[in-house]
Amino acid sequence: MADDLKLISADVCPYAQRTRLVLLEKGIAHESVEIDLRNKPAWFEDVSPYSKVPVLVHGEHTIWESTVINEYLEEAFTEPRLTPAMAAGRAAMRIAIAYDDVTFVPATYKVLLARDEPEKQALYRGVILDGLRMMETRAMANAAGGPWLLGEQLTLADLSIYPHMERLAVLREYRGIELPAECGRLREWLSAMQERESVKATLHDDAYHIAAYAHYADATANGTTAAVMRL
Numbered sequence: 001m002a003d004d005l006k007l008i009s010a011d012v013c014p015y016a017q018r019t020r021l022v023l024l025e026k027g028i029a030h031e032s033v034e035i036d037l038r039n040k041p042a043w044f045e046d047v048s049p050y051s052k053v054p055v056l057v058h059g060e061h062t063i064w065e066s067t068v069i070n071e072y073l074e075e076a077f078t079e080p081r082l083t084p085a086m087a088a089g090r091a092a093m094r095i096a097i098a099y100d101d102v103t104f105v106p107a108t109y110k111v112l113l114a115r116d117e118p119e120k121q122a123l124y125r126g127v128i129l130d131g132l133r134m135m136e137t138r139a140m141a142n143a144a145g146g147p148w149l150l151g152e153q154l155t156l157a158d159l160s161i162y163p164h165m166e167r168l169a170v171l172r173e174y175r176g177i178e179l180p181a182e183c184g185r186l187r188e189w190l191s192a193m194q195e196r197e198s199v200k201a202t203l204h205d206d207a208y209h210i211a212a213y214a215h216y217a218d219a220t221a222n223g224t225t226a227a228v229m230r231l
């Protein structure tokens with residue numbers, strides 16, 4: 001199967017980490033091709049329509065967008081299940097992932113890129129802190145005592161949201177944004193995630209992430225992601 005399934009990835013990328021976590025949790029054999037996002041190889045433009053990682057090449061199929069890739073892997077490789085059995089549970093999972101994608105993560109890039117714009121920084125800081133508090137409340141309500149965001153079952157929500165939470169040190173370092181004291185449930189969840197072998201295999205420390213995001217914080221980032229986040 002490894003010959004048949006290839007992930008185009010970058011170690012720095014939280015979205016690629018989402019997919020690496022799913023591949024590891026499911027034990028899917030694959031080839032991983034690492035690219036340098038600041039010096040992309042010429043062939044990358046042919047395989048990645050948005051010029052972004054991750055991209056999954058599975059036989060004749062090329063799939064991009066981390067959430068779509070992860071749902072594809074969930075359907076193509078059914079064990080272990082990473083989606084709830086009940087429709088309402090799957091809806092809660094997708095709501096959590098959509099919130100991360102649509103609201104939370106863009107605010108984390110925008111607060112960095114707004115280097116010289118204190119009003120924008122204050123706006124995005126509010127979005128991030130509200131988001132963390134909201135995730136705490138949601139996680140407490142959904143989890144009903146289980147260790148994962150939706151309770152007893154690890155799902156695509158945990159694996160999609162975790163990579164951005166691993167990078168919270170970037171916000172603290174450059175913009176003084178901390179995980180609020182009242183987010184005890186999120187702290188416990190982060191610790192539980194970091195006990196998983198999949199996370200241990202992909203984890204980087206705070207210093208690594210802080211260095212990797214310096215070009216966003218000093219607003220010199222000029223890649224595709226920075227262009228999209230500046231819109």
Ligand SMILES: N[C@@H](CCC(=O)N[C@@H](CS)C(=O)NCC(=O)O)C(=O)O
Pocket residue numbers: 012013014015016037051052053054064065066067222223224225226
């Ligand atoms: N919505 C995309 C986002 C992927 C993304 O933004 N990837 C970044 C790296 S973290 C990238 O490849 N950026 C290319 C660039 O900045 O030139 C997904 O979920 O896969």
